[in-house]
Structure formats: C-alpha cells, structure tokens
Amino acid sequence: MSARRFSLGSPVAWALAAALVVLALWLVASVARSAEGESPVSFELTSSAFQHQGEIPRRYTCEGADTSPPLAWTDPPAGTKSLALVVDDPDAPDPKAPKMTWVHWVVYDLPPSARGLPEGAGKQPLPDGARGGKNDWKRQDYGGPCPPIGRHRYFHKLYALDVALGDLGAPTKSELERAMEGHVLARAELVGTYEKQKR
Numbered sequence: 001m002s003a004r005r006f007s008l009g010s011p012v013a014w015a016l017a018a019a020l021v022v023l024a025l026w027l028v029a030s031v032a033r034s035a036e037g038e039s040p041v042s043f044e045l046t047s048s049a050f051q052h053q054g055e056i057p058r059r060y061t062c063e064g065a066d067t068s069p070p071l072a073w074t075d076p077p078a079g080t081k082s083l084a085l086v087v088d089d090p091d092a093p094d095p096k097a098p099k100m101t102w103v104h105w106v107v108y109d110l111p112p113s114a115r116g117l118p119e120g121a122g123k124q125p126l127p128d129g130a131r132g133g134k135n136d137w138k139r140q141d142y143g144g145p146c147p148p149i150g151r152h153r154y155f156h157k158l159y160a161l162d163v164a165l166g167d168l169g170a171p172t173k174s175e176l177e178r179a180m181e182g183h184v185l186a187r188a189e190l191v192g193t194y195e196k197q198k199r
Contacts, residue, residue, distance in 0.1 A: 044074045045158045045188035049119070056154060056192035062146035063196060068105065068122030076112060076160035077185045083110035084159045084180060085117075086173055089145070091152040103173045104154065105142045106133025108165055134170045151195035160186040 049069040050056050058064040076083065087105040091098045105122055110130045117127075122142020126132060132140035145154055161183045168179055 042074060043076055043160060043186040043188045045156060045190040046072050047190060047192075048072070050192045053191055053193070056145055056194045058197070061144040061194055064144070066144040067120045068117070068142040068144070070116065070119040071156065071190070072116035073158055073188055079162050080112040080160040080185055082108070082112060082161050082164040083114060084108040084161060084165075084176060085110065086157045086176070087142070087154060088173065089147070089152050089154050091147070091150070093148050095150045095152055103136045104144065105135055106171065106173055106176055107131070108133060108168070108171070108176055131167065132170065133168075133176050134172050140170050145194040147194060147196060151193050154192045154194065156190040156192070158188045159184050
C-alpha cells in the first residue's frame with residue numbers, strides 16, 4: 001500500500017495555509033492591541049434613561065429639566081487610576097452640514113471605584129476627588145442637548161486612565177485630551193440622539 005503524497009496544490013494544503021494565515025493575523029492584532037495599551041476586558045457605558053443609539057428623553061435636554069442622565073459602567077481594566085467623561089455633539093450646528101463638535105460636559109479624575117453617576121450629577125457636587133472641566137458654554141456643569149436644527153448625536157465617552165491627572169484647573173475637552181494622551185487603558189461609548197420637538 002503506497003503512502004498518499006501531500007501536494008501543495010491539494011484542497012487540504014490550501015485549507016491548512018488559510019488557517020495559518022488567520023492565526024497569524026489574530027496574533028498580530030493581539031500584539032498590536034497590547035502595544036496600544038488596549039484591554040481585552042469588556043468596558044461598557046450604559047444609561048437606564050435611553051438605549052445606545054436611542055432617543056434621549058426630553059427631561060435631559062434644554063427643553064426639559066436640562067439635568068444629566070443617569071450613567072453606569074462596568075468594571076474598568078486592571079491598573080485604572082482614574083476615569084474621565086466627555087459628552088459632545090459632532091453634528092453642530094446642522095447634521096446635514098456639521099461645522100464643529102459642541103462639548104456638553106467634561107469630568108475627570110473620577111475615582112476608579114465609581115461605577116456610575118446618578119441623574120442630575122452634572123448640576124451637583126461630583127464624587128470625592130472628581131473635577132469638572134469646561135464645556136462650550138464656558139461652564140463646568142452639564143449642558144443638555146439643544147440642537148438648533150435636525151436630529152443630533154450625543155456621544156458619552158468614558159475613559160479609563162492609568163493615572164490620576166490632578167488639578168488641571170477647568171480644562172476644555174482638547175486640553176483634557178492632551179493630558180490623557182498615552183494614558184488611556186480603555187474607552188466606553190454611549191450614543192444618544194435628540195431633535196427638538198416641533199412647536
């Protein structure tokens with residue numbers, strides 16, 4: 001009985017080669033994630049007030065109480081020393097012709113033990129150690145959605161950092177991003193939408 005020859009052109013060889021390519025790509029991606037400091041741990045940001053990509057209730061906008069929505073998040077990755085939150089709208093002033101990103105809320109040095117912010121936290125004292133940054137109304141509190149035209153998207157972005165940033169004064173979003181550079185372990189994002197009610 002003769003042994004079957006293994007041909008490089010056989011279907012088995014091609015399947016084996018394809019599997020090796022997939023494995024190699026996975027290993028390269030894993031190394032890249034490690035090099036960038038990304039965490040394989042799931043880090044999620046949610047709200048009991050609205051679903052991801054869902055409509056933000058009027059209560060949390062300039063047409064309502066203009067209070068910040070409740071937010072909750074899962075455990076940040078190991079090594080997290082602080083958390084930072086940015087809420088902004090990239091669709092200003094008109095989602096059909098956006099010209100700028102409008103910043104609604106900036107918070108940093110949230111303690112790593114925190115797992116959320118209650119409704120209205122944007123108008124009240126922040127958790128111990130947390131600090132407020134400056135939004136585009138030049139205020140340190142929360143300013144809710146108030147789109148002049150069309151339906152806008154509001155990005156709630158939570159960052160897990162490997163450092164506590166300390167007192168930066170009242171940084172703008174761009175100033176906070178510069179301070180966070182090289183220190184982001186993970187990022188979670190929640191997007192809500194809002195369009196003013198027609199009168």
